[in-house]
Amino acid sequence: MKLGAAIRRHTAAIRAMLVFTVILGIAYPLLMTGIAQLAFKDKANGSLIKDASGKVVGSSLLCQQYVDKNGDALAQYFQARPSAASDSSNSSDPGCNYAFSGGSNRGTTDPQLKQTIQGRIDDYAKAYGVDPAKVPEDAVTASGSGMDPGISVANANDQAASVAKARGVDVSVVQKAIKDHTDGRSLGFLGEEYVNVVTLNRDLDKQHPVTAQS
Structure with a gap:
């Protein structure tokens, strides 16, 4: 039993x-x-972005690097915030590498981090003609995931004139595109407004592509 x-x-x-x-x-x-x-x-399918032929070229949830083969920023594109998501064994990897999502893990007192941020401040101020003391924080610091596709509205506005010049359009056209791709605070009060660089650049490529003349 x-x-x-x-x-x-x-x-x-x-x-x-x-x-x-x-x-x-x-x-x-x-x-x-x-x-x-x-x-x-x-x-549910990853917020994928497709080109005119239907080919998937990215996701609106993930950052992309808009640089040339030498790693220099392309003036016709809005630049995402710095990304620490790169292959540390490959010095040519500029970041936004989806296989290496994460931050740099460097503390605020780390000398190398301070030097890196100061270099970014100097480069940003020179590229966009702004006061180094007024460079937006998100323009020189990486996100925790290294995959953030958004930048602050202030950061986008600083870059507007440079992008407009490179595309041969009036700056007001680019500023309107910034507004069209600005997402508000979650639930109306959480976080800050941000501009999705990936969708913004994609829209500019469709509406105002760079030509040989510009």
């Missing part, structure tokens, strides 16, 4: 495990996936 009772208990446990595996491991994920595809298809 004791052996039979033990077998029944184990059999009941196995049945429960199989039932909950089907419910929680198969049915529930499929239900959530179905709801996501019906209600939030774009977001």
Whole structure:
């Protein structure tokens, strides 16, 4: 009798495990996936960005580096904030490398971090003609993930004149594009407004592509 009772208990446990595996491991994920595809298809699939031919060229959730083969910033594009997500063994890797998401892990008192930030301040002030003391913080510091596609409105406004000149359009055109790609605070009060650099640059490429003349 004791052996039979033990077998029944184990059999009941196995049945429960199989039932909950089907419910929680198969049915529930499929239900959530179905709801996501019906209600939030774009977001559920990664908020992908496609070119005119339908080819996926990025995601509005992930930063991109707009630089030439030498790693120098391309003037016709708004630049994302610095990214520490790079292959440390490859000095030519500029960041936004999705295989190396993360920050630099350097503390605020680290001499190398201070030197790096000061260099970024000097480069930014020179590139966009702003007072070094007024360089936006997000323009010289990396995000924790290294994948942030957003920059502050102040940062975008500083870059507007340079981008407009490189594209051969009036700065007001670029400023309007900035407003069109500015996302407000979450729930109206959390965080700060930010400009999505990836979608902004993509829209500028569609509406005001760089020509040989410009």
